[in-house]
Amino acid sequence: MPTRTPEDDRIALLQGTLDLLILKILVLGARHGQGIARSIQQLSEEVFFVDHGSLYLALQRLEDKGWIGAKWGVSENNRKARFYTLTVKGRAQLLEKTSQWRRLARAIGLILGPEEQEG
Amino acid sequence: MFWRRKKRSTADFAEEIRSHIELEADELKAASVTDADARMAARKAFGNLTAAHERFYERGRTVWFHDLLQDVRYGLRTMRQNSGFTAAAVLTLALGMGANTAIFSLIDAVLLRSLPVNDPASLYFLNNAGGRDVGGSPPYPCFERFRSLAKSFTGIAAYAPNDFGIRIDGPIEQVDGARVSGNYYDVLGVAPFAGRLLTDRDDQLDPPVAVISYGFWQRRFGGRSEAIGATFTSDGTLNGSRFTIVGITPKDFHGLAPGQHEDVTMPITIAGPQLLHSTNSWFFRSVARIRPGVTAAQARAEIDPIFQAFMNEFPPSKDARRDYFNHMELSPASHGLDLLRKRFSRPLWALMAVVGLVLLIGCANITNLLLARAATREKEFAVRVAIGAGRIRLFRQVLVETGLLFAAGAAAGGAVAWWAARGLIAFFAGGARPILLDIHWDWRVVGFTAALSLLATLVFGAAPLVRAMRTDPHAAMKDGGRTTQSRIGSGQFLVAFQVALSMILLAGAALFLRTLGNLYAMGAGFHADQVGLILIHLPDNTYHEASARIALWDRMLPAVRSLPGVRSASLSRMTPLDGNGRGVRFEAAGYQAQSDQDRSINLNTVSEGYFSTLGTPLLEGRDFTESDREGTPNVALLNESARRHFFSGRDPIGTVVKLVGRPLYRIVGVVQDAKQADLRKEAVPFVYVPVRQPIDSGAWLTLSIRTSGDPQPLIATVQKRLRTLGPDIHIVRTDTLARQIDESLLEERLISTLAAAFGALALVLSAVGLYGVLAYSVARRTSEIGIRMALGAMPVQVTWSVLRQTLWLVAIGLAAGVPASMFLAKLVENLFYGVTPTDILTQAVAAALLAAVALVASYLPARRAGRIDPLAALRYE
Numbered sequence: 001m002p003t004r005t006p007e008d009d010r011i012a013l014l015q016g017t018l019d020l021l022i023l024k025i026l027v028l029g030a031r032h033g034q035g036i037a038r039s040i041q042q043l044s045e046e047v048f049f050v051d052h053g054s055l056y057l058a059l060q061r062l063e064d065k066g067w068i069g070a071k072w073g074v075s076e077n078n079r080k081a082r083f084y085t086l087t088v089k090g091r092a093q094l095l096e097k098t099s100q101w102r103r104l105a106r107a108i109g110l111i112l113g114p115e116e117q118e119g
Numbered sequence: 120m121f122w123r124r125k126k127r128s129t130a131d132f133a134e135e136i137r138s139h140i141e142l143e144a145d146e147l148k149a150a151s152v153t154d155a156d157a158r159m160a161a162r163k164a165f166g167n168l169t170a171a172h173e174r175f176y177e178r179g180r181t182v183w184f185h186d187l188l189q190d191v192r193y194g195l196r197t198m199r200q201n202s203g204f205t206a207a208a209v210l211t212l213a214l215g216m217g218a219n220t221a222i223f224s225l226i227d228a229v230l231l232r233s234l235p236v237n238d239p240a241s242l243y244f245l246n247n248a249g250g251r252d253v254g255g256s257p258p259y260p261c262f263e264r265f266r267s268l269a270k271s272f273t274g275i276a277a278y279a280p281n282d283f284g285i286r287i288d289g290p291i292e293q294v295d296g297a298r299v300s301g302n303y304y305d306v307l308g309v310a311p312f313a314g315r316l317l318t319d320r321d322d323q324l325d326p327p328v329a330v331i332s333y334g335f336w337q338r339r340f341g342g343r344s345e346a347i348g349a350t351f352t353s354d355g356t357l358n359g360s361r362f363t364i365v366g367i368t369p370k371d372f373h374g375l376a377p378g379q380h381e382d383v384t385m386p387i388t389i390a391g392p393q394l395l396h397s398t399n400s401w402f403f404r405s406v407a408r409i410r411p412g413v414t415a416a417q418a419r420a421e422i423d424p425i426f427q428a429f430m431n432e433f434p435p436s437k438d439a440r441r442d443y444f445n446h447m448e449l450s451p452a453s454h455g456l457d458l459l460r461k462r463f464s465r466p467l468w469a470l471m472a473v474v475g476l477v478l479l480i481g482c483a484n485i486t487n488l489l490l491a492r493a494a495t496r497e498k499e500f501a502v503r504v505a506i507g508a509g510r511i512r513l514f515r516q517v518l519v520e521t522g523l524l525f526a527a528g529a530a531a532g533g534a535v536a537w538w539a540a541r542g543l544i545a546f547f548a549g550g551a552r553p554i555l556l557d558i559h560w561d562w563r564v565v566g567f568t569a570a571l572s573l574l575a576t577l578v579f580g581a582a583p584l585v586r587a588m589r590t591d592p593h594a595a596m597k598d599g600g601r602t603t604q605s606r607i608g609s610g611q612f613l614v615a616f617q618v619a620l621s622m623i624l625l626a627g628a629a630l631f632l633r634t635l636g637n638l639y640a641m642g643a644g645f646h647a648d649q650v651g652l653i654l655i656h657l658p659d660n661t662y663h664e665a666s667a668r669i670a671l672w673d674r675m676l677p678a679v680r681s682l683p684g685v686r687s688a689s690l691s692r693m694t695p696l697d698g699n700g701r702g703v704r705f706e707a708a709g710y711q712a713q714s715d716q717d718r719s720i721n722l723n724t725v726s727e728g729y730f731s732t733l734g735t736p737l738l739e740g741r742d743f744t745e746s747d748r749e750g751t752p753n754v755a756l757l758n759e760s761a762r763r764h765f766f767s768g769r770d771p772i773g774t775v776v777k778l779v780g781r782p783l784y785r786i787v788g789v790v791q792d793a794k795q796a797d798l799r800k801e802a803v804p805f806v807y808v809p810v811r812q813p814i815d816s817g818a819w820l821t822l823s824i825r826t827s828g829d830p831q832p833l834i835a836t837v838q839k840r841l842r843t844l845g846p847d848i849h850i851v852r853t854d855t856l857a858r859q860i861d862e863s864l865l866e867e868r869l870i871s872t873l874a875a876a877f878g879a880l881a882l883v884l885s886a887v888g889l890y891g892v893l894a895y896s897v898a899r900r901t902s903e904i905g906i907r908m909a910l911g912a913m914p915v916q917v918t919w920s921v922l923r924q925t926l927w928l929v930a931i932g933l934a935a936g937v938p939a940s941m942f943l944a945k946l947v948e949n950l951f952y953g954v955t956p957t958d959i960l961t962q963a964v965a966a967a968l969l970a971a972v973a974l975v976a977s978y979l980p981a982r983r984a985g986r987i988d989p990l991a992a993l994r995y996e
Contacts, residue, residue: 052171053167060132063127
């Protein structure tokens with residue numbers, strides 16, 4: 001059982017979206033795992049909760065696919081860390097996944113209707 | 120990606136996770152928390168660290184395969200640790216599987232394997248058939264009509280197995296072979312190993328050519344290439360013209376008669392124009408390849424009218440037409456001639472059933488052992504379940520362990536089978552006329568063993584598997600690993616099952632042994648011991664005139680009789696159970712035959728002293744003498760059956776009878792019946808004529824020598840003496856009468872020897888099984904027995920309670936086994952002789968033997984139970 005506090009109003013990530021977020025974060029430049037997790041949380045205004053175990057697994061998966069590269073380096077506060085960067089292939093994937101996601105979100109939005117009616 | 124990226128190590132991943140935690144802690148510290156708290160919080164934020172590591176580890180691996188390897192390693196370790204258990208189980212399986220594989224490879228060789236020819240399934244024998252029998256091919260002129268008229272076949276070939284006396288250089292040698300039509304190899308689709316095979320043109324015999332087998336080429340010519348082009352003469356063929364060897368057949372092709380190796384094959388036209396033009400001679404087989412798309416029924420419908428027209432044109436007797444030449448039949452030729460299959464199919468399937476039962480008994484033992492071991496490992500499983508092992512994973516592990524055990528058993532069984540199969544081949548090839556089997560270890564035999572092993576694993580490994588699945592950590596831990604009664608129950612059931620199976624095997628073995636004993640002990644009408652046999656052929660080229668042959672036989676008998684150690688010697692065309700037969704028509708005044716069958720009598724040509732040499736008593740009249748020869752009146756002897764059949768008790772002495780419609784013979788005596796063709800069958804009517812007044816050519820006679828000691832060494836001396844009597848005396852083979860009888864009882868000896876061996880094995884396995892179950896149950900009940908004894912039970916009572924358990928198991932086993940053995944024996948009733956499947960004595964002896972062995976096996980654990988020291992037992996608890 002992952003340790004997750006139920007009173008949290010953070011939302012667990014949808015299946016498959018973590019890859020997209022990681023790629024998006026890495027467009028901004030090389031980051032280590034903890035930095036990526038932190039960025040996802042901050043950029044989503046603390047809405048998203050990232051299971052760190054899943055994050056590292058996802059990173060490994062993307063690395064295996066060749067969408068991101070990894071290199072050991074030193075963090076700003078002099079800690080040894082593994083830094084991830086986007087590859088050319090990853091950049092192309094990001095574009096594709098982004099447009100896919102937008103189409104999906106729009107479609108779902110159409111079905112759910114305008115926000116006011118949500119009560 | 121077409122190169123393999125080097126896999127990232129788990130250590131590297133762990134390093135990254137560590138750095139994550141530190142980075143996280145750094146951030147929290149910046150938010151002014153204490154060092155320790157920050158680390159803790161960072162850890163907490165990460166979630167399940169172990170799970171993350173595990174998931175990384177499992178990523179990209181074929182996890183099940185990895186686990187399997189782990190299971191195999193663990194299984195092998197367990198096997199090594201329990202070496203006693205492993206050895207017992209593997210040995211049991213090796214014997215069981217080995218016996219099964221050996222018998223199966225024998226069945227494969229004798230019954231199942233197709234001829235090594237092209238598309239064997241489309242080959243058929245074309246046989247004439249009637250109410251009484253299915254025969255061979257119709258006469259040669261009819262065969263030629265099939266060839267020219269029938270459209271259903273792509274080819275029809277003639278084939279006649281034969282043995283020949285050939286002379287390559289030096290003395291005449293006896294070889295097995297065949298006479299075939301020129302298209303024979305073409306129809307079969309056999310390609311030459313070297314040189315060429317026969318063709319239609321070779322039927323012209325201009326020049327005469329022959330083909331030899333690979334084996335003969337190796338044996339006789341040492342595999343030298345000069346063999347092709349070598350020449351030989353074949354006795355009595357083409358006035359001694361030389362045949363040229365033109366080719367060698369493939370290594371695995373031995374002809375169409377399984378069990379025989381046809382070494383020399385010649386054109387069928389050497390049979391001579393008389394035989395080939397004869398409209399009433401049946402001497403060969405027709406083998407045909409059916410055209411694709413034509414069914415056997417269609418082909419039969421096409422050739423039957425041709426056959427009917429032929430038979431109407433050249434009619435045999437009414438009886439013969441009805442009994443043998445009524446219509447045509449097509450029988451599959453994919454397995455060759457069925458002589459060997461007819462003889463051995465029932466005995467072999469019976470043996471397969473026997474070894475199957477032995478394997479069952481062995482497997483029951485192993486199940487018991489596995490169950491006992493599973494009980495002792497209950498705690499181990501309970502602990503593993505408690506710390507999170509999946510039940511499927513446990514199940515798989517037990518499956519792997521059991522599978523390993525059975526695989527090891529199968530592998531060891533392969534070695535046993537190899538050794539056993541060699542013994543079986545030798546058993547078949549033992550006589551003077553060996554049956555040569557080619558046991559192949561191809562995918563079928565290996566597949567059979569593998570399937571057997573897999574099946575046994577699943578069936579007999581199932582009980583321990585189910586136990587592993589049921590493991591309940593709470594109960595097992597609380598219980599301290601004690602078993603409940605129900606588990607011993609399944610073991611006991613298996614023991615009763617084993618007793619029942621053993622009973623079937625023992626009763627079967629006893630029935631077969633008694634059959635063999637009865638066949639040997641019965642009055643066959645002759646005494647087989649101390650008789651040597653030498654089959655002599657006087658070649659036609661040297662001894663063309665009948666007078667020359669008789670002169671030689673005249674010289675031979677006194678010469679042999681004068682040798683030291685020879686008590687008597689005689690000549691005869693046939694000897695008992697040599698497989699020969701010769702039926703002729705018998706006509707006597709005052710006898711009205713009802714049918715052809717009725718007037719036929721068996722003919723043997725014998726010299727004076729034949730009956731005394733074999734020990735067949737003369738009942739009335741006189742034996743032949745040396746002066747019963749040309750120029751004196753023809754005389755003949757009858758046997759008892761002939762007297763009964765043709766004279767219905769009247770005195771036949773002095774009656775003149777006609778044989779084969781030819782010369783008249785006067786009956787001068789009657790001898791006792793002696794078995795000729797089959798020990799199991801009643802004696803048949805026989806007439807005997809003197810060698811010096813023969814009806815047949817008299818070029819082939821067997822010299823029988825009764826000796827005062829072992830005939831075997833004397834045979835060589837006699838052979839040496841024979842060769843000095845004249846040129847070109849061809850000694851075809853030597854044997855002893857006792858061995859000849861053994862050979863005729865090959866099926867019976869095979870089945871009774873193996874049934875007895877397997878019966879003994881079953882008995883041992885059951886005894887071991889019983890011992891194991893009782894010893895285990897006594898060990899488990901130590902504390903219970905201790906309490907009982909503390910409460911006043913006497914050691915004798917305790918011992919008796921264990922023995923009583925045995926008696927119950929044996930009683931249950933026998934209650935099932937006795938009827939089952941009677942039922943099964945009933946199915947193979949005609950394999951027995953002089954004993955019925957329900958024979959009470961046999962069943963009683965088998966049951967008593969089984970009960971005695973069971974009691975001996977259970978005595979040790981029973982005594983141990985009686986000697987349990989209550990104090991020690993309770994303290995142990």
